[in-house]
Amino acid sequence: MSGADVILEIKGLKTHFFTRRGVVKAVDGVDFSLRRGEVMGLVGESGAGKSITGFSILRLIDEPGRIVDGEVIFEGRDLLTVPEAEMRRLRGDRLAMVFQDPQTSLDPVFTVGSQIVESLVFHQSLSPSQAGSRAAELLRAVGIPDAEKRLAAYPHQFSGGMRQRVVVAIAMAQNPALLVADEPTTALDVTIQAQVLTLMRRLVRNHGTAMILITHNMALVGQFCDSIAVMYAGQLIEHGTKEKVIRDPQHPYTQGLIRSIPGRQERCRRLDQIPGMMPNLIDLPPGCPFRPRCPSAGGDCVQRPLLRPVGLDHQAACWRRNRP
Amino acid sequence: MTVNQPLLRVEGLTKHFPVQKGLLDRISFQGGRLALRSQVVHAVNGVNLVLARGETLALVGESGCGKSTLAKTIIGLHTPTAGQVYFEGQEISRLQGRARKPFRKKIQMIFQDPFSSLNPRKKVMDIIAAPMKVHGLVGKTDRQTKVYELMEKVGLHPAYANRYPHQFSGGQRQRIGIARSLASLPELIIADEPISALDVSIQAQVLNLLMAMQEEFHLTYLFVSHDLSVVKHLSNRVAVMYLGFLVEVAETEAIFLKPAHPYTRLLFAAIPTLDVLEFREGDQQEGEVPTPIDLTRGCPFHPRCGRTQALCREMRPELTSLASVSGGEHLLACHYPVRD
Ligand SMILES: Nc1ncnc2c1ncn2[C@@H]1O[C@H](COP(=O)(O)OP(=O)(O)OP(=O)(O)O)[C@@H](O)[C@H]1O
Ligand SMILES: Nc1ncnc2c1ncn2[C@@H]1O[C@H](COP(=O)(O)OP(=O)(O)OP(=O)(O)O)[C@@H](O)[C@H]1O
Ligand SMILES: [Mg+2]
Ligand SMILES: [Mg+2]
Numbered sequence: 001m002s003g004a005d006v007i008l009e010i011k012g013l014k015t016h017f018f019t020r021r022g023v024v025k026a027v028d029g030v031d032f033s034l035r036r037g038e039v040m041g042l043v044g045e046s047g048a049g050k051s052i053t054g055f056s057i058l059r060l061i062d063e064p065g066r067i068v069d070g071e072v073i074f075e076g077r078d079l080l081t082v083p084e085a086e087m088r089r090l091r092g093d094r095l096a097m098v099f100q101d102p103q104t105s106l107d108p109v110f111t112v113g114s115q116i117v118e119s120l121v122f123h124q125s126l127s128p129s130q131a132g133s134r135a136a137e138l139l140r141a142v143g144i145p146d147a148e149k150r151l152a153a154y155p156h157q158f159s160g161g162m163r164q165r166v167v168v169a170i171a172m173a174q175n176p177a178l179l180v181a182d183e184p185t186t187a188l189d190v191t192i193q194a195q196v197l198t199l200m201r202r203l204v205r206n207h208g209t210a211m212i213l214i215t216h217n218m219a220l221v222g223q224f225c226d227s228i229a230v231m232y233a234g235q236l237i238e239h240g241t242k243e244k245v246i247r248d249p250q251h252p253y254t255q256g257l258i259r260s261i262p263g264r265q266e267r268c269r270r271l272d273q274i275p276g277m278m279p280n281l282i283d284l285p286p287g288c289p290f291r292p293r294c295p296s297a298g299g300d301c302v303q304r305p306l307l308r309p310v311g312l313d314h315q316a317a318c319w320r321r322n323r324p
Numbered sequence: 325m326t327v328n329q330p331l332l333r334v335e336g337l338t339k340h341f342p343v344q345k346g347l348l349d350r351i352s353f354q355g356g357r358l359a360l361r362s363q364v365v366h367a368v369n370g371v372n373l374v375l376a377r378g379e380t381l382a383l384v385g386e387s388g389c390g391k392s393t394l395a396k397t398i399i400g401l402h403t404p405t406a407g408q409v410y411f412e413g414q415e416i417s418r419l420q421g422r423a424r425k426p427f428r429k430k431i432q433m434i435f436q437d438p439f440s441s442l443n444p445r446k447k448v449m450d451i452i453a454a455p456m457k458v459h460g461l462v463g464k465t466d467r468q469t470k471v472y473e474l475m476e477k478v479g480l481h482p483a484y485a486n487r488y489p490h491q492f493s494g495g496q497r498q499r500i501g502i503a504r505s506l507a508s509l510p511e512l513i514i515a516d517e518p519i520s521a522l523d524v525s526i527q528a529q530v531l532n533l534l535m536a537m538q539e540e541f542h543l544t545y546l547f548v549s550h551d552l553s554v555v556k557h558l559s560n561r562v563a564v565m566y567l568g569f570l571v572e573v574a575e576t577e578a579i580f581l582k583p584a585h586p587y588t589r590l591l592f593a594a595i596p597t598l599d600v601l602e603f604r605e606g607d608q609q610e611g612e613v614p615t616p617i618d619l620t621r622g623c624p625f626h627p628r629c630g631r632t633q634a635l636c637r638e639m640r641p642e643l644t645s646l647a648s649v650s651g652g653e654h655l656l657a658c659h660y661p662v663r664d
Contacts, residue, residue, distance in 0.1 A: 019491070046495025046523045100494050100521075101439040144388075145615035149343065149363075157341065157365075160436045160517070161387025183494070186520040187436065189386045189550045190594035198605045216495075216523045217551075219596040223603045242601055260528035261598065262557040267576070270535065271528035271557070277479050 007210045008057070008178055009033040013070035015049075015056045022282040026052040026065070028234035031307065034178070036208040041221035041242070043214075043257070044231030045278045050214045051100055053231070054180040057212075058097050059087055074178065092123050096176035098167050098184045100214070105167050106155040112139075112166055113151025116173075123174050138169040143195050160187040168196055175207045182214040197224055218261055222246050227313075230254050233278055233289035236307055240314035250316040253290050288318070296320050329413055331544050332375040332398070332512060337407035337417075339390075339397050340364040343617060366616045367393040369568040370407065372643065375512070378538070380545040382555040382576070384591065385565035388616070391548045392436055394565070395514045398546070399433045400424060411512070429459045432510040434501050434518040436548070441501055442489040448475075448500055449485040455508035474503040479529050494521040502530060506537065516548045531558060552595045556580055564588050567616055567624040570643055575652040584646060584654070584661040586629045623659065635659050 010032055017024035026049045034040055042050050056067050059079060072079040074095070079087070091097070099105045106115060113135055120131040132151070139147035142165035155163055164187045171179060181200070185193040201224070203209045213225055221228055221242065228245040230238040230253065238251040249255045256274035276293040279285060285292060287302040294301070300319045307315040343363040367390040375381055383391050396402045398409050400417065409417040416427050432455075435441035442451055452471045456462040462470050472482040478499040489497055498521045505513055515534075519527045531554065537543055549555050555562060555576070562579045564572040564587065572585040583589050620627060626636040636659055646654040646661065 017491075044523060046521070046526050047493040048523075051493060101437075104439070146617050149617060153343075159388040159392060165387075183521070187387065187517065187550070189384070189591065190552065190596070191591060192387050193550075194594050197603070201603060201605060216521070216527070217596070218524055219553075219598050222598050222601045223596050246598060246601065257523070257525050258598075260525045261553070262528070262531070263553040263597070267557055268535070270532045273528040273532060274525045277481065280481050280483055 005035040006033050007036045007075060009071070009073040010057070011071045011073070013053070013056055013072065014068045015052050015061055015065060016068050017065045019064055019282075024281045025234050025284060026281060027056060028284075030070075030231075030234075030236055032229055032236060032239060034210045034212070036177075036210055037204055038227065039204060039211045039213060039225045041213050041215065041225035041228045042231060043216065043218065043221055043228060044237075045233070045253075046216075047278060047281075048231040049234045049281075050231050051182050054097060054182050054212065054214060057178075057180060058091055058095055060091075060097070092119060092171075092176075093174055094177045096171040096174065096179050098171045098179070098181040100182040105170070106163060108155055111152050111154055112158065113153075116151075116166070116170055119170050120173060134173075138173055139166065141199060142166075142169045143192050161189070161192065164188060165192070165196060168199075172199065172203055175203065176209060177207075179203070179209055179211045180214070181211060183216070184213070185220070186215070186217070193220075200224075218246070218258065230257070233284060234281060235289065235317065237290065237317045238315065239307060240311070240316075244311060244314040248311075248314075250310045250314070250321040251290075251318050252294050252296055252320075254316075330374045331377040331412060332373075332546075333410040333413075334371055334373040334398060335408045335410070337368060337371045337373075337394065337397060337409065338405045339368040339393050339402055340366055340405045363617055366568050366619050368397060369619075371565075371568075371570055373563065373570070373573075375544055375546060377511075377544055378542045379561065380538070380547055380559045382559035382562045383546060383548045383565060384550070384552065384555060384562060386567075386591075387550075389565045390568040390616070391565055392516055393568075395433065395516050395546065395548060399431055399514055400427070401433075425459075429455070429508045430510055431512045431514065432505040432508055434498075434505045434513065434515040436516040436520075439494070439497065442497060444489055447486050447488060448480075448492075451489070451500060452503045452507050455504060459508055461507075461509060470507075471503075474506055477506070477533055478503045479526055495523060495526060498522060499526070499530065502533075509541070510543070512544045512546070514546045514548075517550065518547075519554065520549070520551065527554070534558070552592065553597075564591070567619070569624050569640075569657065570655075571625065571657045572655065573643070574646075574654040574656075578652060578654055584656050584663070585625075585658050586631055586662060587625050589662055590628075623657075631660055631662075633660060 013027055013030045015027040030053055044050055055061055057072055061067055116135040117131040120126050120134055136147040144150055144162055168184050185196055225242050228242050229236050232253050238254045249258055259272045262271055287304050291297045291301045305317045305319050307317045310316045310321050385391055397404050404417050408415050411427055449471055452474055453467045456467055475482050480499050519530055559576050561575050563570055566587050572588050583592050622637040622639055623641055626632045641657045641659050643655045643657040646656045
C-alpha cells in the first residue's frame with residue numbers, strides 16, 4: 001500500500017463502555033488503513049463492534065463509553081486530538097456517516113425537508129431557497145417519488161426504506177472524503193438498493209471518497225467493496241481483498257459465516273450456523289475470542305492471535321492459519 | 325371451525341393516508357370552479373390475501389410499496405380505509421379493547437425497526453416477560469426461567485437480561501423483539517424484515533429457530549423481506565406488491581422459476597449473489613418515478629414497464645388466476661404476462 005494515498009489510518013483503537021456491571025470492550029485493538037477511493041466492507045457478528053468502530057472514527061461516543069486508546073489518522077491528523085469545535089465542522093463536511101438507525105439522525109418533530117435544508121445551509125452555505133430545490137434534487141436522486149411534496153412530510157410518514165434513503169442523501173450531499181455507511185441499504189429492496197449503491201459508487205469515482213460499508217449482506221460486500229474486514233468480539237480477525245476473503249477465507253469464523261449464507265442448501269432445510277454465541281464482551285475469555293466456538297481450537301489459542309499475513313493482501317488472526 | 329378455513333383472510337384491504345399540505349396547495353380549479361382537493365397516499369389498495377395455517381407467505385416489493393402498512397393494518401395498528409381482515413373466520417379489523425385482546429395474543433408482529441419498537445425504559449427481562457404476564461400464560465415464579473430460555477433460543481446471553489435496549493447493538497435488539505413475539509405463543513407471526521439487521525450466521529440461527537417453531541407449534545408466518553435468497557429458502561408462497569397493489573402471488577418454486585409479472589422479473593434480476601464479485605452500476609430509472617400519491621390510470625407498473633401497450637395505460641389489470649403447470653395457484657395482475 002503506497003503511503004501517499006492513505007487517507008485514513010487506524011492504529012490500536014480501543015473503545016470501552018464503563019458500565020456498572022463491568023467494562024464492555026466493544027472495540028479492543030483495531031488496526032486498518034484506507035486509501036483514497038477505496039471501499040472497505042466491514043462485516044461480522046452482530047454486536048462485534050462494527051458500529052462503535054464507525055462512531056469512534058467520527059468521535060461520536062457518548063458516556064459511559066470512551067475511546068481509551070489508539071489513533072485515528074485522517075488526512076495526516078489524529079482526529080482523537082482535534083478540538084471538538086473543529087470536529088463538528090469536519091463531520092458532515094470531510095467526514096460523513098450514515099447511521100444504522102435512521103431514527104437517530106432524523107428528528108421526528110421536524111419535516112424531512114427542513115432537516116435536509118438545515119444541513120445544507122450549515123455545511124454548504126446555500127441560501128434557504130437554493131437549499132430547498134437542492135433538497136428536492138437529492139431526494140429524487142435516491143429514487144423518492146414526488147420529491148417536492150414529500151419534503152413537507154414528517155419522518156414517520158415515510159416508509160423504513162425512504163427514511164434510510166433520506167439519510168443517505170444527506171450524507172452524500174457534501175461529497176465527503178470519508179463516508180462511513182452503517183447498513184445503508186438493509187431496508188431497501190434490491191432494485192432501489194442497486195440505485196443507491198450506484199450513487200455511492202459515483203461519489204467514490206468522481207470525488208475519490210473512501211468508504212467504509214458496514215453490512216451483513218455478504219453478496220453485497222462481494223460485489224460492491226474492494227476489501228473486506230471481518231470483526232469479531234471487538235477485534236478484526238480477517239482482512240484482505242474481497243476475492244481472498246470470500247473465495248478463500250482463512251479464519252474459522254469467516255468460513256462459518258460464508259457457509260451460513262442461504263441459497264446453497266435445499267429449500268426449507270436448516271441452514272448451517274456457527275454453534276454457540278459470541279462471548280459476553282464484559283468478561284472475554286483470554287486468548288482468541290472465537291476459541292469457545294472454534295472447531296479447530298487448540299492449546300496455543302489461549303494466547304490472543306494478532307492479524308498476520310496469510311497471503312498477498314490477506315491477513316488473519318488465527319494461530320492455525322498463520323503461514324507467513 | 326371447518327378444516328379448510330384459512331387462518332387469515334384479507335379482503336379488499338385498503339389504507340390511505342392524508343397528505344399534509346397547506347390550504348393553498350389543495351385549492352384547484354375544476355371546470356371553472358374552485359375546488360378543495362384532498363390528496364392521499366394510496367399505501368394499500370384493495371388487497372386480497374389468504375393464509376393457510378402452517379404456511380409461510382413472503383411479502384416482497386419495492387421500498388415504500390405498502391408492505392409495512394399492510395402488516396400493521398392486519399394486526400390492527402391502522403384502521404383500514406376499506407376492506408376486512410378475518411382471523412379464523414372472524415372479522416377483526418375494527419375490534420378494540422377487550423374484544424381485541426385474544427387476537428393480540430394470537431397475532432404477533434416483529435417490527436422492522438428494532439430501535440423504536442422496544443420501550444427504552446424497560447429492561448429486557450420485563451420486555452420479554454410482558455406478554456406472558458398480560459395474557460396470563462406463565463406464572464410469576466416461572467417467568468424468569470422462561471425468559472432465559474427464550475433469550476438462549478434467539479442467541480442472546482441470559483446474562484444480558486437486566487440491560488436496557490440502548491445498551492444493545494441493532495441485531496441484538498432485533499432478537500429481543502423476536503423473543504418477545506414468541507413469548508405469547510402466537511398462531512400467526514407477522515415478521516417485518518425480522519432478520520435484515522442480523523449477520524448471516526445469526527440470521528441462519530434465527531431462521532432455523534423460526535422454522536423449528538413453525539414445525540413445533542404449527543405457526544403461520546407472513547414474512548416481509550427484501551432478501552430474496554432468504555425468501556426463496558424459507559417461504560411456501562410469495563406475494564409481490566407494487567404501489568400498494570398485489571401484482572403476483574404464487575408458490576415459491578414456481579415464481580422463482582417463471583416469474584410472470586414484468587416487475588417480478590425486474591426484482592429477481594437484481595438479486596446480488598456471491599457468484600459474481602463485481603459491481604454493475606444499476607440503471608438510473610428513466611421516466612417518472614411512480615408515486616402512491618397520484619395513482620396513474622391503468623396498470624400501476626406501466627410507466628416503468630418495457631412492455632406497455634395501450635390497454636395498460638387505460639385499464640388496471642385484476643389479480644387473476646394463471647393456468648399453472650405445477651397445479652398450484654398462480655395469481656397475476658398483468659395484461660401481457662411474460663411467458664418465455
Ligand atoms: N451504551 C452502551 N453500553 C454498554 N454496551 C454497549 C453500549 N453500546 C453498545 N454496547 C455494546 O458494544 C458492542 C458493540 O456494539 P455495536 O453497536 O458496535 O455492534 P455491531 O457490530 O454494530 O452490531 P450490529 O451488527 O448488531 O449492529 C455490543 O456488544 C453492545 O452490546
Ligand atoms: N403514518 C403515515 N402517514 C402518511 N403516510 C404514510 C404513513 N405510513 C406510511 N405512509 C406512506 O405509505 C407508503 C407505504 O409505506 P410502508 O411503510 O407501508 O412501505 P414499505 O413497503 O413497508 O416500505 P419499506 O420496504 O421501505 O419498509 C409510503 O409512501 C409511506 O410514505
Ligand atoms: Mg451496528
Ligand atoms: Mg416497511
